[in-house]
Amino acid sequence: MGESGGNVVDKNLGNLETVRESLIRQEDSIIFSLIERAKHPINSPLYDDKKMPFADDSSVSLFHFFVKESEVLQSKAGCYTSPEENAFFPENLPPPLLPPLNSTPVLHPPGASININEKILNLYIETLLPLIAAKGDDGNYAVTAASDLNCLQALSRRIHFGKFVAEVKFKDCPEDYIPAIRAKDKDALMKLLTFESVEERIKKRVEKKAMIFGQDVDVQDNDNKGNKCKINPSVVSQLYGDWVMPLTKFVQVEYLLRRLD
Numbered sequence: 080m081g082e083s084g085g086n087v088v089d090k091n092l093g094n095l096e097t098v099r100e101s102l103i104r105q106e107d108s109i110i111f112s113l114i115e116r117a118k119h120p121i122n123s124p125l126y127d128d129k130k131m132p133f134a135d136d137s138s139v140s141l142f143h144f145f146v147k148e149s150e151v152l153q154s155k156a157g158c159y160t161s162p163e164e165n166a167f168f169p170e171n172l173p174p175p176l177l178p179p180l181n182s183t184p185v186l187h188p189p190g191a192s193i194n195i196n197e198k199i200l201n202l203y204i205e206t207l208l209p210l211i212a213a214k215g216d217d218g219n220y221a222v223t224a225a226s227d228l229n230c231l232q233a234l235s236r237r238i239h240f241g242k243f244v245a246e247v248k249f250k251d252c253p254e255d256y257i258p259a260i261r262a263k264d265k266d267a268l269m270k271l272l273t274f275e276s277v278e279e280r281i282k283k284r285v286e287k288k289a290m291i292f293g294q295d296v297d298v299q300d301n302d303n304k305g306n307k308c309k310i311n312p313s314v315v316s317q318l319y320g321d322w323v324m325p326l327t328k329f330v331q332v333e334y335l336l337r338r339l340d
């Protein structure tokens with residue numbers, strides 16, 4: 080679960096720089112999880128609700144079953160008491176078995192419950208998987224599902240971190256945001272919170288990280304040029320540009336719209 084480096088939950092929120100540092104650290108988690116997933120081919124029967132009927136519930140895929148049951152366990156262990164974690168199947172999750180830690184909530188409650196995991200899940204299966212996993216079937220379905228869960232949780236954590244980014248931006252300059260929030264002007268909010276130069280730097284950095292993290296390392300070979308990458312670095316840059324950053328900004332806008340409730 081969460082390892083966003085400098086947990087923002089029970090410290091004060093810090094500033095935009097601290098929040099951005101956490102996003103940078105989360106890039107590593109996302110890229111490593113994608114590299115792990117790329118070890119296996121797509122394994123499409125895993126996602127098919129008709130190919131793997133279960134005795135208890137024949138209408139869900141093994142993937143769905145794996146994610147849902149993992150979240151049941153994680154919920155009992157208290158994972159979803161953290162505002163950084165959002166479940167993919169939040170309905171009817173069991174309560175934590177341990178008493179909650181005392182922490183001061185950082186997020187404004189109406190925006191804290193924003194959850195766009197359904198969108199993330201669909202995009203992951205429909206769009207991202209075919210870009211990072213080769214065609215084919217190696218039969219390792221359960222291991223593949225565990226790997227999917229890691230990718231999904233890393234992506235979800237990063238995208239929903241937009242709530243913390245938005246909170247910091249709002250606190251820094253409430254006078255800029257309040258008129259746009261009152262007017263429910265999504266375009267104006269999007270403009271206020273967007274920093275194009277930061278986004279360009281992120282796309283370049285994740286591409287470079289994917290190239291470095293995805294190399295084979297040989298002790299005798301100092302020059303890794305020509306090494307094949309385990310995931311295509313330009314796909315990671317595309318993933319961030321077309322998807323991760325737009326969704327993080329979507330979360331930021333949704334959060335800000337509820338900021339004065």
Ligand SMILES: C=C(O[C@@H]1C=C(C(=O)O)C=C[C@H]1O)C(=O)O
Nearest residue numbers: 099244272273274277278324327
């Ligand atoms: C997260 C931020 O807000 C926006 C979204 C970004 C992202 O998702 O990485 C990057 C820059 C901003 O346009 C930020 O300002 O750091």
